[in-house]
Amino acid sequence: MLAVEKVSRWFDEKKAGFQHVNLQLTKGEVIGVLGTSGCGKSTFLRVLSGLDEGYEGRIHSKKKNPSIGMMFQEPRLMPWLTVFENVLFGDDGSKKKEASELIDIVGLGGFENHFPKDLSGGMAQRVAIARSLLHNPDLLMLDEPFSALDAFTKLQLQELLLSIWETKPSTSILVTHDIDEALYLCDRILIMRGQPGEVESELVVDKPKPRHRGDRDLADMKEEILKELDFTND
Amino acid sequence: MTIRTNTATLPASKKKKSKKKSLPFTDWWAGLLLPVVLIIIWETASRNGWVASHLLPAPTVVVEEMVTMGREGELWGHIGITLYRVLAGFVIGTAAAAILGVLTGSSKWMEKLLDPTLQALRAIPSLAWVPLFILWIGIGEASKITLVAVGVFFPVYLNLTSGIQGVDRKLIEVGRMYGFSTWKQVRKIVFPAAAPSFLTGIRSGLSLGWMFVVAAELLGTSQGLGYLMVFGQNTSSPELVIGSILLFAVFGKATDEILKRIERKSLQWQDRLDNSV
Structure with a gap:
C-alpha cells in the first residue's frame, strides 16, 4: 500500500540522516524500524509522515493522500x-x-x-x-512511543497496542530502539545502522501474536540482531 | 490465547489530592492584621495631636469626608469619569495590542516589519507623550483615553508576542499532522497556548492603565479622582487627597481581582502551584 524507493534525507553535508531506504508496505502489516540512536530512524518516520519534506527519492501510495495517525515519543x-x-x-x-x-x-x-x-x-x-x-488511519506511525515510560507501563501499553491491532488492524510503522519491543510487536523488522543510516538488513518475524516474551526463537533472533548491530566497532 | 485486559491499573491520581489543611480563618485575616494595626495607630496619633491634623487627618475624618461627598452626589461623578477613562483606554489599548500582537506573532514578515518600530516606541517613557497628545487632540477626554491606551498597550503586546513565539513546536507539529491550515493552526494551537501570557499582559496592562489615568487627570481636568487630588492639594485639604488615594486603591484592586478570577477560571488546565487541588 506504500512504496518507498531510494529515499534519503541528509543533514550536515550528508554526515547525518539516512539514505537509500527501500520499503514496501503491505496492508495490515506491522513494520519495526530498529536502530541505535542517530541512525536516522526517527527522521525516516518524519519524512514518511510528511513532516519533513526535504528528502530525495520517491514515496508513493496506492491511495491518494492516505490518512496518517502519528504517535510521538511524548504524548504531545x-x-x-x-x-x-x-x-x-x-x-x-x-x-x-x-x-x-x-x-x-x-x-x-x-x-x-x-x-x-x-x-x-x-x-x-x-x-x-x-x-x-x-x-x-491508513497508516499508523509510532515514533518510539513507549521509550519515555517505565518498564511496567511500557509492557502494559504494548499489550494494549496488540489488542487494538487485533480488533482494528492498521498498517503500522514502529520506530524503536528496544529489540524486545520490536520482536514482540512487529511482523517485519528493518535494522538500520551507520551515519547516515542505511537499512542493514531485514528480518521477518514469522510467529503468531500474541507471542511469549520468553520465546526461544525470539531470543535467538535477538541474539542475531545484537550481532548485526555490533556495538563493539561502529 | 492468553486473556489480555484493556484496562490497566490506573495510577491513583487522587493521591495527589491529599489536602493540605488550609486554616480557614488565619488565611484571610492574617493579611488584614497589619493594615488594621496601622490604622489604629494613625487614628490615635491624629486624635491626640501627635501629628499635625491639617497635614494628616485621622482615617475617620477621611472616611467622613468621602461619605459626605458621596451623599451630596459630587463623588460619583469623579469616580464615574475616572472609571470610564480607564475602561475605555483599557479596551482600546488591549484591542490594538491584540491585533498587532497576533499579526507579528503569527507572521515572521509582519514581525520584521512592525516589531522594531514598536520596540523603539516602547523606549519612550509613555508620559512623554502627554504634551503631544494635548497638542493634537486637546485636553478633552480623547487625549486622556489615548494616554491610558498607550500605557495598556505595551505590556499586553509584549506578553502576547512572547507567548505566541514561545508556543511549543512539538504541539504545532501535531497540527501539521492533521493537515491544519495556518489559520486553523493559529486558532486551535497558538491562541490557546498563548492565552496565559496574554492574560498576564492584560493584568499588568490594567495596572499601568490606572497609573496613567492618574497622570492624565493630574494635568488639566475638571473632574475625576486625579483632579480631586489636585484640588485637595490646592485647597490644603489632605483628606481629599488621601480619600482619592484610597479610592484608587479600592478600584485598582477590584478590577485586578476581576481579571484574576477570569484568569484562574480560564486557566484551570495549567499545572501551577496555586492551581493544585
Missing part, C-alpha cells in the same frame, strides 16, 4: 483540552461517539474530563494512542 497533548477534547483534536466534532469508545478501549473511561496535568505519563500516552486512532 494540548494541555488546555480535556482528555476527551484531546482525543477529538483535529476533528470537527462528528466523531464524538468514536472518541468515547476509544477512550474506553485505552482504559481511560471516567477520565474524559481530566486535564493532561492530572494524568500520569502512561495515561497521557494512552490518550495519545486514542487520538492517533480516531480517524482510522
Whole structure:
C-alpha cells in the first residue's frame, strides 16, 4: 500500500540522516524500524509522515493522500483540552461517539474530563494512542512511543497496542530502539545502522501474536540482531 | 490465547489530592492584621495631636469626608469619569495590542516589519507623550483615553508576542499532522497556548492603565479622582487627597481581582502551584 524507493534525507553535508531506504508496505502489516540512536530512524518516520519534506527519492501510495495517525515519543497533548477534547483534536466534532469508545478501549473511561496535568505519563500516552486512532488511519506511525515510560507501563501499553491491532488492524510503522519491543510487536523488522543510516538488513518475524516474551526463537533472533548491530566497532 | 485486559491499573491520581489543611480563618485575616494595626495607630496619633491634623487627618475624618461627598452626589461623578477613562483606554489599548500582537506573532514578515518600530516606541517613557497628545487632540477626554491606551498597550503586546513565539513546536507539529491550515493552526494551537501570557499582559496592562489615568487627570481636568487630588492639594485639604488615594486603591484592586478570577477560571488546565487541588 506504500512504496518507498531510494529515499534519503541528509543533514550536515550528508554526515547525518539516512539514505537509500527501500520499503514496501503491505496492508495490515506491522513494520519495526530498529536502530541505535542517530541512525536516522526517527527522521525516516518524519519524512514518511510528511513532516519533513526535504528528502530525495520517491514515496508513493496506492491511495491518494492516505490518512496518517502519528504517535510521538511524548504524548504531545494540548494541555488546555480535556482528555476527551484531546482525543477529538483535529476533528470537527462528528466523531464524538468514536472518541468515547476509544477512550474506553485505552482504559481511560471516567477520565474524559481530566486535564493532561492530572494524568500520569502512561495515561497521557494512552490518550495519545486514542487520538492517533480516531480517524482510522491508513497508516499508523509510532515514533518510539513507549521509550519515555517505565518498564511496567511500557509492557502494559504494548499489550494494549496488540489488542487494538487485533480488533482494528492498521498498517503500522514502529520506530524503536528496544529489540524486545520490536520482536514482540512487529511482523517485519528493518535494522538500520551507520551515519547516515542505511537499512542493514531485514528480518521477518514469522510467529503468531500474541507471542511469549520468553520465546526461544525470539531470543535467538535477538541474539542475531545484537550481532548485526555490533556495538563493539561502529 | 492468553486473556489480555484493556484496562490497566490506573495510577491513583487522587493521591495527589491529599489536602493540605488550609486554616480557614488565619488565611484571610492574617493579611488584614497589619493594615488594621496601622490604622489604629494613625487614628490615635491624629486624635491626640501627635501629628499635625491639617497635614494628616485621622482615617475617620477621611472616611467622613468621602461619605459626605458621596451623599451630596459630587463623588460619583469623579469616580464615574475616572472609571470610564480607564475602561475605555483599557479596551482600546488591549484591542490594538491584540491585533498587532497576533499579526507579528503569527507572521515572521509582519514581525520584521512592525516589531522594531514598536520596540523603539516602547523606549519612550509613555508620559512623554502627554504634551503631544494635548497638542493634537486637546485636553478633552480623547487625549486622556489615548494616554491610558498607550500605557495598556505595551505590556499586553509584549506578553502576547512572547507567548505566541514561545508556543511549543512539538504541539504545532501535531497540527501539521492533521493537515491544519495556518489559520486553523493559529486558532486551535497558538491562541490557546498563548492565552496565559496574554492574560498576564492584560493584568499588568490594567495596572499601568490606572497609573496613567492618574497622570492624565493630574494635568488639566475638571473632574475625576486625579483632579480631586489636585484640588485637595490646592485647597490644603489632605483628606481629599488621601480619600482619592484610597479610592484608587479600592478600584485598582477590584478590577485586578476581576481579571484574576477570569484568569484562574480560564486557566484551570495549567499545572501551577496555586492551581493544585
